[in-house]
Amino acid sequence: MRRFFLLAPVAVLLVGIVVMLATEYVVAQPSRRAKDVAYVPAAAPDFDKERHILDVYSPKKANAAGYPVVLFIHGGSWTSGSKNIYTFIGRRLAKQGVVAVIINYRLAPAVHVPEQAADCARALAWTVQNIRQYGGDPARVFVMGHSAGGGLAALLATDDALLAANGLPQNPVKGAIMDDPAGLDMYSYLREMKYEGDAQYLVPFGKDPAVWKEQSAIYKIRPGIPPFLFYIGGETYPSISGSSGRFRDRLKAIGQPAPYTVIPGRHHVPMVLQLYWQHNVIYQGVLEMVGA
Template sequence: MLSFRLLWQIPAALLLGVILVLSLNEFAVASGSRRTKDISYLPPATTPSDPTDRHLLDVFSPRKRDPGGRPVVLFIHGGNWNSGNKNLYAILGRRLARQGAVAVIINYRLSPNVEVPAMAEDCAQAVRWATQHIAEYGGDPDRIFVMGHSAGGGLAALLATDDQLFTKIGLAKNPVKGAILDDPGGLDMFDYLKKMEYPGDDQYLVPFGKDPSIWRDMSPMYHVRADSPPMLVYVGEHTYPSIASSTRTFNQRLLELGARHTFTVIPGKKHIAMVTQLFWQHNIIYRDLLKLVGVKP
């Protein structure tokens, strides 16, 4: 996701127009959903003495309850592992709720304050919270799916494939039933950081550190199995070369294993457009997502 430090490059009138359109868009769909803001997802015993907004989440629920509970989609924002905020994605939460899912939009700690293993643990803690509390908001704790864009897509893939993230925090099994990866980054940081092919690649040694064993452990490529939860993988036709390459390799690995997944290249889309398209209801990602999670027609 576009980081805050780049916002100055966008013409002021254009930025104002985008904010106005999105604000009106959110207002238009707000009536069909209920938003509960700023819930801490950490267990009380582990909540720091100086909590920040990085351990908070928002829940978006359809106003009409389903007695059997609705499927849950937990969304993880992007931002190069060093920026981003759940508050930018309220419209996405409302879109999902309007279409019959319970959406959970999370924050997590960022670089340089922490490295990626701590970010992955934060995301796992948010999923754990959902298993324990999402029924209070109309969600089904047995149907939790993860979704993410860019860096968030890599973290979502890690949650779906690395069961140890959950055993480390006290869960007997991985509760993730599937993953939706939108132009995901970080699928194979072990290979990426060994090669250092692109200018400025050393910046990723801040969130990933300098230990190659950590690079590998934080790469979903090395955790995926034949019985991994089903995945929907999307990549923009004109995305960054590194993401185009790693998603193709990830797709090939899934094919070799016989893992359940689909791989879709979306024509004409660049990296940022891959997430902004989710602000509008009628796109291929939502259509596929609703089938995967089992939203009732």
């Protein structure tokens, strides 16, 4: 009997793993994955073979008009993270009629946030120039990010100068989906330094307040930017809920609606993990925004 109770948790875990793998297999069937595609030329002096790559997930069924495209940027405090963790997002989006582009970008301390934002802009430029061959519509490109990736996605939606410097004379972003975004207002955050451990963010952002402000999308809000869609965890960090709320208020001040959903009981990391489930409320909003 004792042996049974010792083995039971292991058996349950194995069953759970089998179920998850089976689920992934089923979800993968309607989609194609192009893995480790370089979005920066290998001849570029700063090319990083591990970080300047992306994956594209496309529906297998052809669509003459092209599918809408979502470029997803991972989080990780600007110092960690990988596209390989988020295959489930690519699969779920492709299954629901969206071409998903999941990117890597260089990380701190090797580079700082301005270089990371430039990497994301280069990935966006690659997407616009190449996504048609993967079944996507370059005229319907949206950006999405969680945590630090949300802050970077917001810069792509608001910083036309950033895009122009990286191959995009016109901003192609049709909308931005914020999943518990961090970094929307690092200028205020790093000036206040009111939370324990805040000094760690000086590694990716440096010590120049002018850079903090330049890399904060909240100061780039103006008429004509694409629409934003917010999903915030009810139990997330106060800095994230606070800066997201201020961002929403500034959008409203210029007459731009900003749908803003607080998901009760959700902490920061579960806000992205819940995207494992295809019918999650965030996907529902994404599909409506992109017209899938």
